[in-house]
Amino acid sequence: MISSFLEQYMSTTLQCLKLLDAYLLYILLTRALQLSYCLLLRTFPFNSLLSGFMSCVGSFILAVCLRIEINPQNKGDFQGISPERAFTDFLFASAILHLVVMKLVS
Amino acid sequence: SRRGEGQDARAAGSCPAPLGTWAGEATVSRTHAGGPGPGPAPLAGGLSQPAGWQSLLSFTILFLAWLAGFSSRLFAVIRFESIIHEFDPWFNYRSTHHLASHGFYEFLNWFDERAWYPLGRIVGGTVYPGLMVTAGLIHWILNMLNITVHIRDVCVFLAPIFSGLTSISTFLLTRELWNQGAGLLAACFIAIVPGYISRSVAGSFDNEGIAIFALQFTYYLWVKSVKTGSVSWTICCCLSYFYMVSAWGGYVFIINLIPLHVFVLLLMQRYSKRVYIAYSTFYIVGLILSMQIPFVGFQPIRTSEHMAAAGVFALIQAYAFLQYLRDRLTKQEFQTLFFLGVSLAAGAVFLSVIYLTYTGEWHQGWKYAKIHIPIIASVSEHQPTTWVSFFFDLHILVCTFPAGLWFCIKNINDERVFVALYAISAVYFAGVMVRLMLTLTPVVCMLSAIAFSNVFEHYLGDDLKRENPPVEDSLGPNIKSIVTMLMLMLLMMFAVHCTWVTSNAYSSPSIVLASYNHDGTRNILDDFREAYYWLRQNTDEHARVMSWWDYGYQIAGMANRTTLVDNNTWNNSHIALVGKAMSSNETAAYKIMRSLDVDYVLIIFGGVIGYSGDDINKFLWMVRIAEGEHPKDIRESDYFTPQGEFRVDKAGSPTLLNCLMYKMSYYRFGEMQLDFRTPPGFDRTRNAEIGNKDIKFKHLEEAFTSEHWLVRIYKVKQLQNRETLDHKPRVTNILSKQKYLSKKVGSQGNYPTKVGSGLSGRW
Numbered sequence: 131m132i133s134s135f136l137e138q139y140m141s142t143t144l145q146c147l148k149l150l151d152a153y154l155l156y157i158l159l160t161r162a163l164q165l166s167y168c169l170l171l172r173t174f175p176f177n178s179l180l181s182g183f184m185s186c187v188g189s190f191i192l193a194v195c196l197r198i199e200i201n202p203q204n205k206g207d208f209q210g211i212s213p214e215r216a217f218t219d220f221l222f223a224s225a226i227l228h229l230v231v232m233k234l235v236s
Numbered sequence: 237s238r239r240g241e242g243q244d245a246r247a248a249g250s251c252p253a254p255l256g257t258w259a260g261e262a263t264v265s266r267t268h269a270g271g272p273g274p275g276p277a278p279l280a281g282g283l284s285q286p287a288g289w290q291s292l293l294s295f296t297i298l299f300l301a302w303l304a305g306f307s308s309r310l311f312a313v314i315r316f317e318s319i320i321h322e323f324d325p326w327f328n329y330r331s332t333h334h335l336a337s338h339g340f341y342e343f344l345n346w347f348d349e350r351a352w353y354p355l356g357r358i359v360g361g362t363v364y365p366g367l368m369v370t371a372g373l374i375h376w377i378l379n380m381l382n383i384t385v386h387i388r389d390v391c392v393f394l395a396p397i398f399s400g401l402t403s404i405s406t407f408l409l410t411r412e413l414w415n416q417g418a419g420l421l422a423a424c425f426i427a428i429v430p431g432y433i434s435r436s437v438a439g440s441f442d443n444e445g446i447a448i449f450a451l452q453f454t455y456y457l458w459v460k461s462v463k464t465g466s467v468s469w470t471i472c473c474c475l476s477y478f479y480m481v482s483a484w485g486g487y488v489f490i491i492n493l494i495p496l497h498v499f500v501l502l503l504m505q506r507y508s509k510r511v512y513i514a515y516s517t518f519y520i521v522g523l524i525l526s527m528q529i530p531f532v533g534f535q536p537i538r539t540s541e542h543m544a545a546a547g548v549f550a551l552i553q554a555y556a557f558l559q560y561l562r563d564r565l566t567k568q569e570f571q572t573l574f575f576l577g578v579s580l581a582a583g584a585v586f587l588s589v590i591y592l593t594y595t596g597e598w599h600q601g602w603k604y605a606k607i608h609i610p611i612i613a614s615v616s617e618h619q620p621t622t623w624v625s626f627f628f629d630l631h632i633l634v635c636t637f638p639a640g641l642w643f644c645i646k647n648i649n650d651e652r653v654f655v656a657l658y659a660i661s662a663v664y665f666a667g668v669m670v671r672l673m674l675t676l677t678p679v680v681c682m683l684s685a686i687a688f689s690n691v692f693e694h695y696l697g698d699d700l701k702r703e704n705p706p707v708e709d710s711l712g713p714n715i716k717s718i719v720t721m722l723m724l725m726l727l728m729m730f731a732v733h734c735t736w737v738t739s740n741a742y743s744s745p746s747i748v749l750a751s752y753n754h755d756g757t758r759n760i761l762d763d764f765r766e767a768y769y770w771l772r773q774n775t776d777e778h779a780r781v782m783s784w785w786d787y788g789y790q791i792a793g794m795a796n797r798t799t800l801v802d803n804n805t806w807n808n809s810h811i812a813l814v815g816k817a818m819s820s821n822e823t824a825a826y827k828i829m830r831s832l833d834v835d836y837v838l839i840i841f842g843g844v845i846g847y848s849g850d851d852i853n854k855f856l857w858m859v860r861i862a863e864g865e866h867p868k869d870i871r872e873s874d875y876f877t878p879q880g881e882f883r884v885d886k887a888g889s890p891t892l893l894n895c896l897m898y899k900m901s902y903y904r905f906g907e908m909q910l911d912f913r914t915p916p917g918f919d920r921t922r923n924a925e926i927g928n929k930d931i932k933f934k935h936l937e938e939a940f941t942s943e944h945w946l947v948r949i950y951k952v953k954q955l956q957n958r959e960t961l962d963h964k965p966r967v968t969n970i971l972s973k974q975k976y977l978s979k980k981v982g983s984q985g986n987y988p989t990k991v992g993s994g995l996s997g998r999w
Contacts, residue, residue: 184520223470
């Protein structure tokens with residue numbers, strides 16, 4: 131099942147979407163690293179830990195939203211949202227997210 | 237040019253249909269599909285640029301609604317003066333004053349040592365700063381523009397101004413749900429409805445004044461983001477949610493209603509990618525924004541009230557991922573089975589979480605709190621709502637709102653699911669507590685507006701000029717005009733009722749009392765302010781005042797003195813200690829007062845003017861709260877007569893007649909004769925002649941009594957320098973005096989010597 135899924139995935143997805151998927155994978159790896167730190171070592175600066183988690187999860191979600199919005203198969207769902215607009219939204223949302231994350235880290 | 241206007245009206249996203257028809261959903265799609273032709277045609281002869289007229293009309297109506305809402309809240313300011321009302325607003329005003337004079341960081345890190353002596357209160361971490369920051373910001377901006385406004389005036393008029401903004405956001409929300417006509421009606425309703433006015437009148441400087449605006453605006457942005465699926469609308473919704481979290485503890489309502497909406501959409505098979513984008517972004521960014529408020533802290537990931545949102549977040553991630561997989565894989569049956577099984581399991585887990593948090597912990601904790609903690613039970617706003625309150629606060633809207641709900645459910649789509657859930661949950665909460673009528677009011681206004689709009693569209697629209705006249709409609713024009721007239725009369729009665737209720741019931745400052753003589757002239761009773769200003773000007777700056785917790789904020793705000801307990805009621809044992817002092821006899825109370833360093837005691841006594849909110853009427857609550865902490869010393873049954881009555885006259889129980897509260901209230905009252913018909917010492921509030929008229933104090937002395945004896949202040953005397961003896965001194969001289977005197981006087985002649993006269997004169 132997994133091999134057939136991978137084969138279909140490699141052949142049918144666009145280049146830009148594959149790039150986004152690589153970014154998503156990177157975020158997942160960072161998250162796994164943070165989780166292992168939390169479990170193995172300590173959770174003492176709790177708000178820093180939380181802000182790190184939120185930053186990971188937030189970026190992941192925003193990237194997934196971007197991927198959904200620029201996928202040409204989904205054009206029917208989103209009238210009036212061009213890929214440029216989707217990307218601008220992504221930048222705006224990431225800016226707000228990271229502003230708040232920086233506030234929470236300290 | 238008309239064609240250009242028509243195209244502009246259509247291209248602007250959610251812009252409504254042209255002026256000719258106050259159309260419902262179906263007719264809108266028909267006119268849009270047909271192009272700009274059939275739509276504006278019926279009124280082509282009368283109006284050019286109908287879209288322009290429409291926006292002018294909307295703007296004028298919204299402006300008038302704002303003006304009406306603002307003016308309707310000014311009764312108290314016109315009758316009395318621009319003053320902060322009630323109790324809680326005085327604390328908010330004091331905090332805002334601190335913010336305006338010392339700056340934002342000082343406010344955020346403020347530790348108040350003049351409240352809850354000797355414990356103090358961490359204000360920065362136990363308050364919702366949105367209200368103070370909003371008022372402070374407006375004050376700062378106006379002063380930057382050299383419009384010098386005092387901070388008190390900004391605080392007094394903040395709520396009426398925000399009521400106008402609430403009208404506008406209700407208009408936007410209802411327009412998203414139904415159409416522009418319903419939106420305008422909803423804006424007008426919420427501008428004057430008494431349920432909202434009760435908490436946002438001028439002078440009532442409290443969180444709800446700005447919180448309802450934040451609530452409606454957040455809901456509008458949420459509906460918009462579910463409709464469009466765009467991330468920028470969702471981020472705006474998160475920022476508005478952040479403002480709501482900073483403003484009111486009722487933000488928990490939002491963070492539970494939105495996940496519930498998403499969950500019900502999933503159950504109704506209305507899942508779409510827009511919902512996924514909207515909710516995921518909202519949850520994450522909203523979560524991290526809500527943790528910026530110090531008072532909220534890490535609660536969103538710890539307490540059970542926020543767990544539903546997390547559960548739905550996990551559920552929707554799983555659902556979306558499975559949807560994605562299903563598109564990829566070809567094994568149809570296995571896949572759908574797998575999909576169903578996992579979603580059912582996730583749903584079961586989520587439901588159990590909901591069950592545990594709502595019915596298990598939270599609801600049970602709430603019930604426990606209501607019954608077993610007398611402080612919460614004693615607040616009058618926490619009592620269940622009666623039918624009279626529903627009608628009083630909402631008038632005909634409460635009758636028409638089920639009709640609006642039915643219309644919404646009949647023509648269901650994603651956002652109408654949301655408003656139906658909002659209505660159902662708000663009705664439940666409003667039935668539990670009177671105070672939560674406020675959360676019901678916006679949704680009632682919206683749904684009634686939808687009902688009225690539907691009726692008017694049906695009976696006012698001109699059937700002959702539509703391209704498809706409705707089939708079942710065969711009523712003559714007479715019946716239509718009769719129905720329209722009846723509806724208009726209902727609306728006019730609604731407006732009259734709202735104004736009457738606002739004027740009579742919700743516009744009393746409660747710090748200044750007014751009574752009217754039989755010839756109509758007004759008698760102002762300004763005793764509270766008189767007493768607080770006496771305290772401010774005649775006592776030491778660091779004096780400590782003990783009173784019941786109701787008056788703590790007012791004493792701190794107006795008299796600027798340190799208080800022991802106030803309306804925050806965060807420390808039950810401290811309040812119980814004060815209650816014990818008030819209910820014990822003078823000696824025991826004096827010990828407690830010495831241990832707490834009390835300098836002055838303040839009580840409210842209404843026996844002279846018949847004021848029924850005084851401390852003797854609240855006395856049983858003091859006893860109950862004290863008994864909760866000190867059951868061995870205070871027993872509630874001691875204060876009743878053997879027959880079980882609470883009486884202040886001669887037949888009252890001796891414990892009551894000797895307790896500190898009784899003595900302080902009725903000191904010197906026995907000499908006062910109010911009326912020729914009643915004996916001296918007749919208490920007008922309890923309608924009884926008092927039992928103990930000859931009251932003497934050992935450790936207190938009367939410091940101040942206001943003009944109508946409403947407020948009485950007593951000074952606590954220090955310990956005496958020298959204790960008086962209560963026995964006669966011992967006699968230690970054993971020799972007889974007579975022998976000495978005759979010997980000395982005889983030898984020296986007339987001159988008395990020092991020794992002799994000294995000895996005889998000493999005793």
